[in-house]
Every structure is written in structure tokens, then in C-alpha cells.
Amino acid sequence: MSDQPASSAPAFAPHDHRACEARALDQARDRLAENGARLTPVRRRTLEILLESHRAMGAYEVLDRLAAEGFGRQPPVAYRALEFLVEHGLAHRLQRLNAFAACLHPGHDHAPAFLICRSCDMLAELPAAPVRDALADLAAENGFQVERVTIEALGLCPACAGTAA
Amino acid sequence: MSDQPASSAPAFAPHDHRACEARALDQARDRLAENGARLTPVRRRTLEILLESHRAMGAYEVLDRLAAEGFGRQPPVAYRALEFLVEHGLAHRLQRLNAFAACLHPGHDHAPAFLICRSCDMLAELPAAPVRDALADLAAENGFQVERVTIEALGLCPACAGTAA
DNA sequence: CTTTCGCATGTTATATGATAACAAGTCAAT
DNA sequence: ATTGACTTGTTATCATATAACATGCGAAAG
Ligand SMILES: [Zn+2]
Ligand SMILES: [Zn+2]
Ligand SMILES: [Zn+2]
Ligand SMILES: [Zn+2]
Numbered sequence: 001m002s003d004q005p006a007s008s009a010p011a012f013a014p015h016d017h018r019a020c021e022a023r024a025l026d027q028a029r030d031r032l033a034e035n036g037a038r039l040t041p042v043r044r045r046t047l048e049i050l051l052e053s054h055r056a057m058g059a060y061e062v063l064d065r066l067a068a069e070g071f072g073r074q075p076p077v078a079y080r081a082l083e084f085l086v087e088h089g090l091a092h093r094l095q096r097l098n099a100f101a102a103c104l105h106p107g108h109d110h111a112p113a114f115l116i117c118r119s120c121d122m123l124a125e126l127p128a129a130p131v132r133d134a135l136a137d138l139a140a141e142n143g144f145q146v147e148r149v150t151i152e153a154l155g156l157c158p159a160c161a162g163t164a165a
Numbered sequence: 166m167s168d169q170p171a172s173s174a175p176a177f178a179p180h181d182h183r184a185c186e187a188r189a190l191d192q193a194r195d196r197l198a199e200n201g202a203r204l205t206p207v208r209r210r211t212l213e214i215l216l217e218s219h220r221a222m223g224a225y226e227v228l229d230r231l232a233a234e235g236f237g238r239q240p241p242v243a244y245r246a247l248e249f250l251v252e253h254g255l256a257h258r259l260q261r262l263n264a265f266a267a268c269l270h271p272g273h274d275h276a277p278a279f280l281i282c283r284s285c286d287m288l289a290e291l292p293a294a295p296v297r298d299a300l301a302d303l304a305a306e307n308g309f310q311v312e313r314v315t316i317e318a319l320g321l322c323p324a325c326a327g328t329a330a
Numbered sequence: 331c332t333t334t335c336g337c338a339t340g341t342t343a344t345a346t347g348a349t350a351a352c353a354a355g356t357c358a359a360t
Numbered sequence: 361a362t363t364g365a366c367t368t369g370t371t372a373t374c375a376t377a378t379a380a381c382a383t384g385c386g387a388a389a390g
Contacts, residue, residue, distance in 0.1 A: 095260040143323035158308035
């Protein structure tokens, strides 16, 4: 019951990002413990790398970082860690970008919406229940059984929209 | 004003697909004429290929078809035609699939939602105004300026859900 | 203990998706 | 006849993702 309402997520607003990172890592540990899965060094480091910023990173970008720190330098190393994180709800895959981002509020199942700034690459992960509901209605009308949804908006974050104007 | 309500699109229901194809081609011609763009042989054939089925096709799948019919056999041939069609609203790119599908009701700007069957690969393109509105609300709350949206649901079409049960 | 087995990590090689850069052909306007 | 915009084709290369196999490690069974 200590859940903050997810809508309080800072998104593009400035915030204490250290707290962001720490909280996500803690929740990741909890979640994996529940599922009996292991947060090994590569996986942990991969998550930390994703958590450094509110951006999405390509698998090869992550791989470069891992390799530089003594982990394997072949694609499967990064892809496996990323796939693991996604499977366990600790990271998301951004379909438009072929890239990955840390999940900012794991701990409960969610299929968030993403706002992606095309100028600065920043990313906001938002609870998308109303959007999903609207989509579920559409699907129901067509007898379609939804399993996974992708909801992504590309555009300008407040900061970049401001400087452009 | 002769517009059928877009919601009458047959989606997964059986229908006269010849009419589907013919209508889409006609509307494509109209639309391009308005914009002063040319429906050249490669482009036209590419559109026809996409229109053969309510499935998304990868660029290389399209390329194979084009090559077999005497057009160029190098990737840019397909990618250019597909890009052209997408730019002019005659085809859509499916982000989850890295693939393309003909637009079934061009003629007015739209950012549809897609229902993608993971079993038979069939695809429904649906008007998504309510979904987009919900997403727009989210964006507005966060000061985000939306430019393009991706709304895709992966799951089972009625037919495939039926046989699975 | 030590054997066994699942799983994590690493490798090499290859598949799949996409674009850059350049050359040549068409065609309408000058 | 010449120019310039546009289209199509090429070669070469980049980017993204997975298959297949080898090794190591640690918990559970013997
Ligand atoms: Zn943060
Ligand atoms: Zn921005
Ligand atoms: Zn049809
Ligand atoms: Zn199906």
C-alpha cells in the first residue's frame, strides 16, 4: 500500500534521478525474488545502464558499455540480458526505435504508453489504462483477443517544444 | 460525402476482397492526382502486391515479388516504393513487425489502430479516434506535443481464437 | 564428497532489416 | 538542343537480431 500513484511519475519534469534509479533497482530485486529469477552481474549492470537516463538505448549501444566493462562483446550477451529484463517487466522495448528502456515502475503488471521526444530522445513511461480500455473496446467490437499492446507517441517534449518556438 | 463510415470496414470478417483491392487502388489514384505525385509501375505493382492480402509484408518479401516480375532486385527498389506509399498514406508501416500493409481506406488522413493476429498474421486496420484521444489527453497532461502515434495490438483474430479453444 | 543437471555466459557464424552513394534513363519546360 | 527534376537501377555497407554450440558454475541428488 506504499504505492505512489503512478501518475505522480515525473516524466519530463526535472526530478531527483538518483532516487529514480535506486527505487527501480530495489523494486527489480523484489520482483525477481518473487519470481525466483536471478539478478546476475550482467543483468544487473544492463539494468543500471538503462537506468542512467530516461532514454531508450539500442542493444548494441548497451553491448558496447558491457564489453567495455569486461563482459562479453558479442550481441547475444546484450540481447539476452535485455530479453530477460523485458520478460520480467524490468525493461520495455520501444517498437518505433528498436531500442530498450528501463521500466520506471515495475512491481505491478502494466502495459504503459510511451511519449518519445524526437529531438532529445527523452522518454516518458505513463500509465495507459484509459488508452488500453479504448483499444480493448475496438478489439472487442471485432472479436479480437488482445494479448499485447504497443502504444507509442512520437513528438516533442515540453523542453524541446519550448526551444523550437 | 459518399464516405462509408470507416467502422464498416470488414476487418476479420469474410468479404469480397476483390472489391477491397479495387476500391483501394481507385482511391490511391485519386489521392496521388490531388498531390501531383505519380503512380509509376513499380509503385503501382508494390501497392497491388500489398493489397493481395490483409497481411503485412516485409520489404524483402515485396522485393522478391518485384524482382521476379522484372523490376530491380536490390533493396532500395522495394524500400523506395514502400516509403513512397507510406508518405502518401497508401500504406502503413507496422512497427511490431518491421513490415508494411496497404492502407484500406486512404482518402483522408488517419492514424489507425492495428489488430495483428499472431497466429495467421491477418491484420485489421481500424479507425482509432477514441484511442488517439485518450493518448492525446495523456500527452497534454505532460506538456508533450504529439506528432505521430503507434497503436498496435497483438493477439488472436476471431477465427484463430476459435480454433484454439 | 562427487555426480548430475539446469542455467548462465561466452563464442562464432549467419540471418534479417535498412540506407548511403553513385550512375543512368525519362520527360517536360525552357 | 539543353537543362533540371525525378525515377529507377546498381554496389557497398550498416544496423538489428538470432541460431548453434562450448564452457563454467552452483544447487540438488546420490
Ligand atoms: Zn529519473
Ligand atoms: Zn525533447
Ligand atoms: Zn479485403
Ligand atoms: Zn488469425
